[in-house]
C-alpha cells in the first residue's frame with residue numbers, strides 16, 4: 001500500500017507565503033480535477049491520445065506471452081543485456097534495482113537461484129561499452145534490444161556492435177540470442193527483426209517511452225530475471241481503480257498534481273526534488289526525472305525542473321541548499337515503513353558522540369533521518385510531500401510508478417500542455433542524424449556546420 005502525506009505543504013505549517021491552504025484549494029479545484037480525471041479516462045482508448053499506458057495493467061495477453069517466453073528461455077542464458085535509452089531503459093533499471101536482491105549481478109548463480117544477471121546499456125560511452133563487452137560472454141547472453149522508433153542512434157549503434165560480435169561467435173544461430181521490443185509495424189528494427197527472424201515483442205501504439213514500463217518494454221526483462229509480474233499488474237489495477245475516483249480528496253495522484261501545479265504557479269516552487277529514503281529506490285528518481293522533464297517541459301511553459309536525490313546520502317550533499325538556498329522547490333520524500341532486513345548497530349562504544357547509536361537499528365536511523373530532515377525543511381518553510389510505502393515489493397512499486405504517471409498526466413492537463421510529446425528531444429535527434437551523415441539530412445548538416453564554425 002502507498003500513502004501520500006501533504007500536511008507539510010499546508011500554510012498552517014509553513015506559512016502563507018510558501019504554503020497552500022490545502023483544504024480550500026482542494027475545494028476550489030474540485031470540479032476542474034474531476035473533469036480532468038473523467039476526461040483522461042474517456043480519452044484513454046482513443047487512438048492518437050497517447051493514453052494507452054492507462055490500459056497496460058489489463059493487458060493479459062502481453063503478460064501471458066512474456067511469461068511464456070521467459071519460461072522457454074529459462075536456464076539458457078547467464079546474462080540479460082538490455083540495449084535501450086530514456087524510456088526504453090529507465091523503468092527497467094528502476095524496477096530491477098528495487099526488486100532484485102541488492103548487488104544481484106555480483107551474487108553467485110546459486111544465490112540467484114539459477115536466474116540470469118541483468119545489465120542495462122543505456123549510454124554509448126566507448127569505454128564503458130568496451131568494458132562491458134570485454135566482461136560479458138555474449139554467447140551466453142540474451143540481448144533485449146528495445147526501441148519504439150526502431151532507429152534511435154544510441155540504441156541501434158549498440159545493437160549493430162553487439163549483433164556483429166554475436167554473429168561472429170555463433171554464426172546464423174546468433175538470432176536466438178536476440179529479442180527485439182519495438183513498434184508493431186514501423187521502424188528499421190522491426191524490418192531487421194522480420195528479415196533475420198528474431199523473437200519480437202511490441203511497444204504498443206500510443207504508449208510513449210517514459211510511460212512504457214509496464215508494457216513488454218519492462219515486463220519482459222522483469223520476467224526474465226524471475227520477478228513476479230502478476231504482483232505488479234495487481235498493483236497497477238488496484239491503483240488504477242483508486243485513481244479513477246474523481247474526488248480529489250480520495251485521489252492521491254490528483255492531490256500531488258495540484259499541489260505541484262499550485263506551488264509552482266502561485267508560490268514560485270518551480271523545481272521538484274524526488275528523494276527516496278531507500279537505496280533500492282534510487283533509480284525511481286531517475287525514472288521520475290525523465291517522466292516529469294519530458295512530459296512537462298514544453299515550449300510554452302518553463303519547468304518545473306525535476307531533481308534526483310537520495311536519502312540519507314544527499315543530506316550530506318544537497319540539503320544545505322534545500323534548507324537555506326532559494327525557496328523554489330517542492331521536496332518529495334519517499335519513505336519505506338518496513339525494510340526486508342533489520343540491521344542492528346552493535347553496542348560497542350561508549351563515546352557520547354556515537355554511543356547512542358548502539359543497540360538501535362539502521363532502519364530506525366534512516367527513518368529518523370527522513371523525519372528530522374522533513375521537519376528541518378519545514379522549519380525553514382520549505383514544502384515537503386511524503387509518499388510512504390509500507391514495504392518495497394512488486395505490488396507497491398507498481399502502484400508508486402503508476403501513481404506518478406497519472407500524477408504527471410493530470411499536472412500536464414492543469415498546465416494546459418501536451419504531456420505526451422517531446423519535440424525538444426526530436427530536434428536534437430535530428431541534428432545528430434545530420435552530423436552523422438544520415439541520408440535526407442544533408443541541408444541540416446550544412447546549416448549545423450555553419451553554425452558550429454561561427455561560434
Ligand code: PA5
Nearest residue numbers: 086087088147148149152209210
Ligand atoms: O520517453 C520517450 O519517448 C523517450 O525518452 C524515448 O524513450 C527515448 O528517446 C528512446 O526512444 P526509442 O524507444 O524510440 O528508442
